[in-house]
Amino acid sequence: AQSVSQHNHHVILSEAASLELGCNYSYGGTVNLFWYVQYPGQHLQLLLKYFSGDPLVKGIKGFEAEFIKSKFSFNLRKPSVQWSDTAEYFCAVIYGNNRLAFGKGNQVVVIP
Amino acid sequence: DAGITQSPRYKITETGRQVTLMCHQTWSHSYMFWYRQDLGHGLRLIYYSAAADITDKGEVPDGYVVSRSKTENFPLTLESATRSQTSVYFCASSELAGVSYNEQFFGPGTRLTVL
Numbered sequence A: 001a002q003s004v005s006q007h008n009h010h011v012i013l014s015e016a017a018s019l020e021l022g023c024n025y026s027y028g029g030t031v032n033l034f035w036y037v038q039y040p041g042q043h044l045q046l047l048l049k050y051f052s053g054d055p056l057v058k059g060i061k062g063f064e065a066e067f068i069k070s071k072f073s074f075n076l077r078k079p080s081v082q083w084s085d086t087a088e089y090f091c092a093v094i095y096g097n098n099r100l101a102f103g104k105g106n107q108v109v110v111i112p
Numbered sequence B: 001d002a003g004i005t006q007s008p009r010y011k012i013t014e015t016g017r018q019v020t021l022m023c024h025q026t027w028s029h030s031y032m033f034w035y036r037q038d039l040g041h042g043l044r045l046i047y048y049s050a051a052a053d054i055t056d057k058g059e060v061p062d063g064y065v066v067s068r069s070k071t072e073n074f075p076l077t078l079e080s081a082t083r084s085q086t087s088v089y090f091c092a093s094s095e096l097a098g099v100s101y102n103e104q105f106f107g108p109g110t111r112l113t114v115l
Helices: none
Strands: A004-006 A010-014 A019-021 A023-025 A033-038 A045-050 A056-058 A064-068 A073-078 A087-095 A099-102 A106-111 B004-007 B010-013 B019-025 B031-038 B042-051 B054-057 B064-066 B076-078 B087-094 B110-114
Touching: A004 A087, A010 A019, A019 A106, A023 A033, A023 A087, A033 A064, A033 A073, A045 A056, A045 A064, A045 A073, A073 A087, A099 B031, A099 B042, B004 B087, B010 B019, B019 B031, B019 B087, B019 B110, B042 B064
Parallel strands: A010 A106, B010 B110
Antiparallel strands: A004 A023, A019 A073, A023 A073, A033 A045, A033 A087, A056 A064, A064 A073, A087 A099, A087 A106, B004 B019, B019 B076, B031 B042, B031 B087, B042 B054, B064 B076, B087 B110
């Protein structure tokens, strides 16, 4: 099974601050990478995904992520967060037979 | 409405009882998945299915049973519930085609409490 590591499980920051969440995966072959977001009390929604091509991927709500193959990383960024970005963020990688391996998540709290 | 639904949304049961969580999707996606979400563990795959009548174990299958007689339904059964199965359960579906290739779509979740 593949493993996905997310650091800084709890992040607290003020509105307008920049956010960067780290994600490292263990799989060495071709990867499909995802960031999902779970707002309080809601189900997971896709923020962005990388399959191939430009390693800088833009997603919804101003989020972007950069795939760095040499570092096995897929870090998520947002230049200026809003209170509504308070959520839990999960990095995930596809492996064998369309299965997703998830990281343990980053709980992000944005203070107004 | 089209999408993926789960029922019940909340369930309280007792140790030793059998519980079935339902999942239904209207997209005719080939793949369906069951995850459990626990604090500190993120989401862990319980079982998945690549098509009707094809199922396989995920990371944490013990104590669970699945079936998939129809493409749109993927019920998860806890044969004899234990307290350690108290969790939030998410169903998901995906397809290996089109613009949503490999993207998994999640249901709203079922919060299960085993007393």
